[in-house]
Amino acid sequence: MFSKSLIAISALVGSALAQTCPEVNRFGTLKFPNPIVLGQAITFQANYTCARELGFGPVVYGDFFLQVPESNNTGFQPPIYFARRSPSGDEDTFTVTFDPTYVGFTTYPDAQYQIVQATTHAAQSDSYGTTLTTGEIFYPVSVVQASN
Numbered sequence: 001m002f003s004k005s006l007i008a009i010s011a012l013v014g015s016a017l018a019q020t021c022p023e024v025n026r027f028g029t030l031k032f033p034n035p036i037v038l039g040q041a042i043t044f045q046a047n048y049t050c051a052r053e054l055g056f057g058p059v060v061y062g063d064f065f066l067q068v069p070e071s072n073n074t075g076f077q078p079p080i081y082f083a084r085r086s087p088s089g090d091e092d093t094f095t096v097t098f099d100p101t102y103v104g105f106t107t108y109p110d111a112q113y114q115i116v117q118a119t120t121h122a123a124q125s126d127s128y129g130t131t132l133t134t135g136e137i138f139y140p141v142s143v144v145q146a147s148n
């Protein structure tokens with residue numbers, strides 16, 4: 001009796017987790033404070049639990065950019081590449097401090113921004129080795145100077 005109810009409980013937990021894993025999370029999720037205050041330590045929390053639950057391969061790289069979307073970009077605002085991570089588990093927390101004196105921030109103080117989370121997975125093949133695939137997720141974010 002005891003072992004049967006344990007099995008029933010773990011089946012419930014399994015289906016509950018699957019339900020919280022929408023397909024959109026296949027490249028991971030990312031938590032961070034909004035707005036991003038320049039010159040202050042910003043903590044990012046990436047979570048690849050659902051990527052694994054949905055059957056994607058191991059995460060090889062988590063790459064992160066802060067960029068001005070094309071619709072708001074003068075053409076002279078290149079993406080800021082702020083982290084390349086090689087997560088060892090499903091959760092990866094890291095901290096970044098953006099330079100408030102960077103010319104892109106000072107020249108275009110009203111620019112709109114988005115965070116790009118670019119997740120590279122490895123798909124294994126027995127015959128030809130590894131194929132890497134990258135998926136991107138975009139998160140709108142405000143970027144402000146500390147004095148604002």
Ligand SMILES: *[C@@H]1O[C@H](CO)[C@@H](O)[C@H](O)[C@H]1NC(C)=O
Pocket residue numbers: 020021047048049050091
């Ligand atoms: C990571 O995602 C999983 C699945 O959604 C969730 O159960 C877990 O609590 C998350 N971890 C953190 C630290 O938020």
Ligand SMILES: *[C@@H]1O[C@H](CO)[C@@H](O)[C@H](O)[C@H]1NC(C)=O
Pocket residue numbers: 071072073074110111112
């Ligand atoms: C981007 O958006 C801001 C705020 O709306 C605006 O002041 C600025 O002129 C826009 N820049 C471009 C290149 O569209």
